[in-house]
Amino acid sequence: MFSGTIPAAASPADGVQYLELRNALAARIAAGEWRPGDRLPSERALQVSGQAARGTIREGLAQLEAEGLIYRKDRSGWYVSPAPIVYDPTRWEGFISYVEAQGRAPATETLDAMAIAADAFLAGVFGREAGAPLNLIRRRRYVDDRPVLVEYIVVDVALAPDLLRFSFDQSLTGILKSHYGLAVTRNKVEMQPCALTGREAEALGIKPGLPGLNVVRTSYDAQGRVVEFDREYWRHDAVKISVEARVR
Amino acid sequence: MFSGTIPAAASPADGVQYLELRNALAARIAAGEWRPGDRLPSERALQVSGQAARGTIREGLAQLEAEGLIYRKDRSGWYVSPAPIVYDPTRWEGFISYVEAQGRAPATETLDAMAIAADAFLAGVFGREAGAPLNLIRRRRYVDDRPVLVEYIVVDVALAPDLLRFSFDQSLTGILKSHYGLAVTRNKVEMQPCALTGREAEALGIKPGLPGLNVVRTSYDAQGRVVEFDREYWRHDAVKISVEARVR
């Protein structure tokens, strides 16, 4: 009744068909009938065995998806979710190292990298005037070949001139430190559960509206300058946040 | 294209009916046609004006719900969501003070308070043997009369004997500090987007499967003893996490 680290499932009998399907599938997943990455039977196959309309089947599957136990690949099928990555956004280590430290295979892909001018919001973030030159980098990151997040990074051109000549498929952290001497000493992190829509859903290859986690990080150096402003959109089933901090 | 603090909405025309309904409703909400807490037209009314099957209408509404723009009250209707509470789980202030600091009205209700014996998991958390006596408190917390979270707090009886004689509708923080001299100096916080199911969904009066945020906090005093182990289940649309931390 109170143990483990993950919320308990619904009770076995709910008097509701789609929850009973959900429970049946969850039990079979827990029993190891399918392993992470495996495909579930098709919706129409589940209809036959479960004797329900397809809409009802889909509601049960959507339930498991919301819980992060399964995910869908568009027009391909429903798959069992792998374990989430544990992520501490207050650490300045970089995606690659902590994913590897958890025995998983990270990958990074740069989608865009361009010069932009600060709008009112970004001007405020960086403490510059509107129109100040900034660089915007958009990346997609993978764990074990599955896209798990898309991120938008903004860097002040004044602090890192000519940044766009680099490749960002590796660690941006390393570039900022070794080529520009920029060391982060303080982070401000905001997180909010959200829905992944529009460009983010498209970049992750998912159906718009799937739950996600929006992480916004502002990184400062010892002089209080904003080194990096980073907005990440994570698949909700791919990440688990862990933060350790002294009480202030 | 890159501004503001909240993810951009989907594009106005998606070629998909339920997303077009979503966009139409989102625009009317943004325009202030309905204010936070207001009820939307009924599903059947939206059917008439929008010329679509009710299932399609419901899919559009579920989309907005996943995004946190609206929420439902069981068999009552769909309502515009109020602004989320900004919450810093590394601070040791207590719910009441930070909700009030944001100009909102907090309330706390104790659901259960009982003595339990440590299972293997909790024994590990508290560094005690299995079967050690603990107290478990279950509370529901409100913002502006809307239930936003349910929490399970475990306290070591050895550190806070006879704790159950107190009322927990006020600050537990204050009780632990003033009556037991327990001061928290360090927190470990884990957060994971989740679905609210079973007891949690019931306690919050929501439909099982709605997205939520699971926050697990372990609080230590200066001697490294576990003062409090707290598991919170938040409505996903009620909270925004903000953490500030030095880089380690």
Place this chain on the structure above:
DNA sequence: GAGTGGTCTAGACCACGGG
């Protein structure tokens, strides 16, 4: 081309709320 999920329709009955 066969099979998959994605979308949509037009109904139905039910449980619960107090718009």
Place this chain on the structure above:
DNA sequence: CCGTGGTCTAGACCACTCT
């Protein structure tokens, strides 16, 4: 009580993947 959302059925056609 009536209106609400909650659940469910039994179909249909489409866009996409390739299981």
